[in-house]
Amino acid sequence: MSTTVSNPSALTIGKLAEAAGINIETVRYYERRNLIEQPTKPEHGYRKYPQATLERILFIKRAQELGFTLDEITTLLTLSETSCHEVKDLAEQKLDTVQAKIEDLQSLQAVLNNLVIQCQNNPDESHCPIIESLLPSRTPLDPVP
Structure with missing residues (x-):
């Protein structure tokens, strides 16, 4: 167009x-x-x-x-x-925000990868490592018993 x-x-x-x-x-x-x-x-x-x-x-x-x-x-x-300098400053702030989001997403990816591996290696079908990691008493980084 x-x-x-x-x-x-x-x-x-x-x-x-x-x-x-x-x-x-x-x-x-x-x-x-x-x-x-x-x-x-x-x-x-x-x-x-x-x-x-x-x-x-x-x-x-x-x-x-x-x-x-x-x-x-x-x-x-x-x-x-x-001023181009002021525009650059704003762009740098936005870049910092984007980089922080990327880091957060990479952390989330690592946690999810860990949970999927735990689920794949789970010998006991009576509990699910992913569901257990979402319970209030646990964090996704805690190892599954």
Whole structure:
């Protein structure tokens, strides 16, 4: 899908939403969040959004795909008008958050691998190591008796 519109001054909210791959309510939500500007309504006809609004929405979507929240995107948009250093700081904070999540997921993977191995090597079908590890008196890292 091409994101360039042949007549940028003629982007109604519906055309804008379609070109951006979002729905009209998302456009309105972005307006309420002050992520994009709502054009003034002419006396007759519909509001017209410029190409820059489409580009801004595509920026927002890409930032969301990278894991930035709308609050962080608001900050990015504000910082884009100032210092690259400040944008770098925000990106480094996000990177730290992502790295912490990866570490948590790797720990979870190790625990689950251990539980699956315990289950595979379980000679007593009357108890399940996985169920027992979920009991309040145990932690998943405790060895199964």
